[in-house]
Amino acid sequence: MKLAIISDTHFGYARFEEDSYIQAENAFLDADKKADLIIYAGDVFDTKTPKLETLNRAVEILKKVKKPIFAIHGNHERRSKGMVNPAQLLATMGAFRYLHGEAAEFDNLGEKVQIFGLGNVPEELASIALKKALENFKPNPNALKILVLHQSIKELIPNAENEISLEELETLPFDLIINGHIHGKLTKLGGRFIIPGSTVVTQLKKDETAPRGYVLYDTKAKTHEFVEITCRKFFYEELEFKDAGIEEIKKIVEEKIKELKKLDNSAIIRIKIKGTAREGLTSSDITFVNRDDVYLDNHLNATTLKDKLERIKRIKDQKISVKELAIKELEEKIKDKIKLFSPRDLFDKLVIGTDETLEYLKSENK
Ligand SMILES: [Mn+2]
Incomplete structure (x- = not known):
């Protein structure tokens, strides 16, 4: 039987x-x-x-x-x-x-x-x-x-x-x-x-x-x-980026969706985007897919445990203070983008107190 x-x-x-x-x-x-x-x-x-x-x-x-x-x-x-x-x-x-x-x-x-x-x-x-x-x-x-x-x-x-x-x-x-x-x-x-x-x-x-x-x-x-059995098609794709800007990522993801929809318009699509986005662009900036059959899995700029351990090791090797490291990180991050404060001055003021910090942020001559 x-x-x-x-x-x-x-x-x-x-x-x-x-x-x-x-x-x-x-x-x-x-x-x-x-x-x-x-x-x-x-x-x-x-x-x-x-x-x-x-x-x-x-x-x-x-x-x-x-x-x-x-x-x-x-x-x-x-x-x-x-x-x-x-x-x-x-x-x-x-x-x-x-x-x-x-x-x-x-x-x-x-x-x-x-x-x-x-x-x-x-x-x-x-x-x-x-x-x-x-x-x-x-x-x-x-x-x-x-x-x-x-x-x-x-x-x-x-x-x-x-x-x-x-x-x-x-x-x-x-x-x-x-x-x-x-x-x-x-x-x-x-x-x-x-x-x-x-x-x-x-x-x-x-x-x-x-x-x-x-x-x-x-x-x-x-x-x-x-x-x-006859069933709705499901596509799973992974796209990898390197120091990409939001417009580039958007364009490539949208092209991929178009290409897959051409194969089967009713398909369920999940796209995992990974790799790195341009400095200053956080992964939460990528929220442009607004369809109930397309799922975007955003792993851009995701730091793995291995990366984190390597970073800690680098810091140890450099033998610099945590404050110095924070200043360097912040300077790098806001370079040419935020001119509201200088990270070094801001940290110095923060050590003195919150009143001094607020005063500094309000003042014109930085
Ligand atoms: Mn089950």
């Missing part, structure tokens, strides 16, 4: 709300044609208490799907124990079967799958929660056994701490392990571990420029393919 694996639809995602509905619908309707069963790995909604309009749209979309859907909740809709999360609510409405710490079986013309779902739990509890949940799990020797999770994975993220690991998941009695949460498509353990990625762009990260879609899994051949 064929399984469709869909995840992270983020219904109601405010920034690209319409995309969240349209692209999830594209995935579900296509999966309905190609698969016998659909597995939905969490983050159905973007928030734990979605608007009624969002709930309504989600039900409208999922009602069009004829094949059975088995779903878990993600971190975006997780609520405290005893409270109803919106994925549970959809299950009550009959949109899908909801699994949290339990297994369900599905039979297609005599071929069986057994699905164990565990919705998102705090990362540091994932390992113990899964162990505990599996205490009552009775693997069916005649079924293909599938685990569905929505967690971070130790080996897949930087600075990992207490996340559940692939190493641990690999030892569990499942033929297929499906995970949501991570928005880029990914497979590990020789295809035994599958992440389909999100159906909508949410984080505007470079890796989200990859096509959106879902995974179609063949239970007999134990192979999978990624099925691309």
Whole structure:
């Protein structure tokens, strides 16, 4: 049989709300044609208490799907124990079967799958929660056994701490392990571990420029393919400048936007500008992009930790006083631009007192 694996639809995602509905619908309707069963790995909604309009749209979309859907909740809709999360609510409405710490079986013309779902739990509890949940799990020797999770994975993220690991998941009695949460498509353990990625762009990260879609899994051949869905294009570009003036930066950024819009007028665009702007021009001066589908990431004149350390080292080598250094820095910064005061005089007056400083600033002969 064929399984469709869909995840992270983020219904109601405010920034690209319409995309969240349209692209999830594209995935579900296509999966309905190609698969016998659909597995939905969490983050159905973007928030734990979605608007009624969002709930309504989600039900409208999922009602069009004829094949059975088995779903878990993600971190975006997780609520405290005893409270109803919106994925549970959809299950009550009959949109899908909801699994949290339990297994369900599905039979297609005599071929069986057994699905164990565990919705998102705090990362540091994932390992113990899964162990505990599996205490009552009775693997069916005649079924293909599938685990569905929505967690971070130790080996897949930087600075990992207490996340559940692939190493641990690999030892569990499942033929297929499906995970949501991570928005880029990914497979590990020789295809035994599958992440389909999100159906909508949410984080505007470079890796989200990859096509959106879902995974179609063949239970007999134990192979999978990624099925691309029609979705809004997302471009991510980086532009580097060196001592550039605001007009030059503006011109180049605007040309880049024009060029990308020519490729696809409805595209979402994120441009990271980095490097250095002309002395005296701060990065906050660059605020000229005013469109809701273009995002400008301003890293101009950003000082890295390495730069800062090198500066401290230079100061030490120069063996000059902090005051002398401040005067030099300020003189360099305001050179030919601000003639209201001389940094050296200003510092001298500041040492004497605020009255003297104000007097100095007011006086004409500097
Ligand atoms: Mn998500």
